[in-house]
Amino acid sequence: xxxxxxxxxxxxRLYLAVGCGAAIGSLLRFLSGFxxxxxxxxxxxxxxxxxxxxGSFVIMxxxxxxxxxxxxxxxxxxxxxxxxxxxxxxxxxxxxxxDSFMLVFEGNMFRGALYxxxxxxxxxxxxxxxxxxxxxxxx
Amino acid sequence: MSFEACVLVLVGGFFGGxxxxxxxxxxxxxxxxxxxxxTFVVNVSGAFVIGLVAGLARFLGGVFxxxxxxxFVVVGLLGGYTTVSSFCLQSLNMALDGEHxxxxxxxxxxxxxxxxxxxxxxWMIQWMLGAAQ
Numbered sequence: 001x002x003x004x005x006x007x008x009x010x011x012x013r014l015y016l017a018v019g020c021g022a023a024i025g026s027l028l029r030f031l032s033g034f035x036x037x038x039x040x041x042x043x044x045x046x047x048x049x050x051x052x053x054x055g056s057f058v059i060m061x062x063x064x065x066x067x068x069x070x071x072x073x074x075x076x077x078x079x080x081x082x083x084x085x086x087x088x089x090x091x092x093x094x095x096x097x098x099d100s101f102m103l104v105f106e107g108n109m110f111r112g113a114l115y116x117x118x119x120x121x122x123x124x125x126x127x128x129x130x131x132x133x134x135x136x137x138x139x
Numbered sequence: 140m141s142f143e144a145c146v147l148v149l150v151g152g153f154f155g156g157x158x159x160x161x162x163x164x165x166x167x168x169x170x171x172x173x174x175x176x177x178t179f180v181v182n183v184s185g186a187f188v189i190g191l192v193a194g195l196a197r198f199l200g201g202v203f204x205x206x207x208x209x210x211f212v213v214v215g216l217l218g219g220y221t222t223v224s225s226f227c228l229q230s231l232n233m234a235l236d237g238e239h240x241x242x243x244x245x246x247x248x249x250x251x252x253x254x255x256x257x258x259x260x261x262w263m264i265q266w267m268l269g270a271a272q
Contacts, residue, residue: 015157022156022219023149030148030214034140052223059224060231084160084225089152093182093221094189095213097253101190101261104254112254120223120250127227131235 010076017077021085025055029090048095049119055091057126059083064134071138091123144210151215159220174241175229178222179249185221186253189213190260197261198268 033047062082066074074082096119103112162184163177170176192212195203202208226249234242 015160018160019153019157022159023153026148026152026155026215026219027145029218030140030145030210033214038140055224056227059228063228080160083228084222085156087224088159088222089156089219091221091223092218093223093226093249093253094185094217094257095221096223097182097186097257098189098193101254101257102193105258105261116250116254120246123223123227124231124246127224127231131231 013077014080017081018084018088021081022089025086025089025091028086029092045099045115048092048099049122052091052096052119052123053126055087056123057130058090059087059130060127061130061134062087064131065137069138070134144206147207147211148215148218151211152219155216155219155221158216159222163225174233175225175245178225178229179245182221182226182249183252183256185217186256187260189217190257191264192217192260193257194261194264198265 029047029051032051033044036042036047036050037044059082063079064070065072066079096116100112100116103109103115159181163175163181166177166180167175192203196209197204226245230242230245233239233245
């Protein structure tokens with residue numbers, strides 16, 4: 001194989017890894033929604049909050065474990081499969097923005113702003129917790 | 140939750156993820172990797188489209204208000220396309236690297252612009268359908 005075709009094959013592998021991961025992540029989000037809404041009878045707002053907080057924790061944990069100082073040795077495609085794929089597909093910015101907008105649209109301006117701020121805050125906090133845990137494991 | 144719904148979500152999620160990877164890579168190469176413009180553009184554009192879809196579902200109904208359309212486009216395509224995890228990863232990495240202002244800008248600008256983008260799409264449909272009548 002020439003250098004060029006080898007590089008092209010590597011790019012295809014990355015796309016396939018992200019696509020398959022995102023398909024799995026999206027299905028897991030769909031299942032989470034089913035469990036939270038149909039199973040526990042909670043609002044769909046909880047689904048969006050749940051997936052975004054959990055996905056942000058996992059991406060930071062995994063990215064730090066497989067990073068330059070990390071303990072886990074994973075190739076580029078494997079890394080993209082989990083981070084850009086599963087975590088990217090599991091979390092959703094569009095549904096979060098829509099949920100927030102709909103609260104504002106229905107006249108709950110304060111709740112809409114609070115919901116968005118809270119989900120973003122807890123997602124970032126979860127990501128930081130994932131980072132701290134990974135740094136401990138890496139040591 | 141049927142088998143068909145799961146297939147729609149899987150296929151939508153696949154193509155949404157691939158589109159995100161393509162566009163964020165393209166924007167990153169074009170505008171540099173120091174600030175995560177790729178994820179930024181993906182999330183704002185996805186928010187705009189979900190606003191369009193929500194507008195179509197509410198003001199036009201029909202197929203757009205149906206469960207299959209929602210499972211494929213909203214849960215699959217747009218859910219797979221937009222991402223909070225990369226947004227958190229990149230914001231946190233900037234903050235850990237001492238780029239506090241850039242991190243804060245990314246967090247505030249992404250959040251605010253995405254909600255505005257939803258509203259923009261939603262009201263655009265309302266306006267267009269209103270003008271058509």
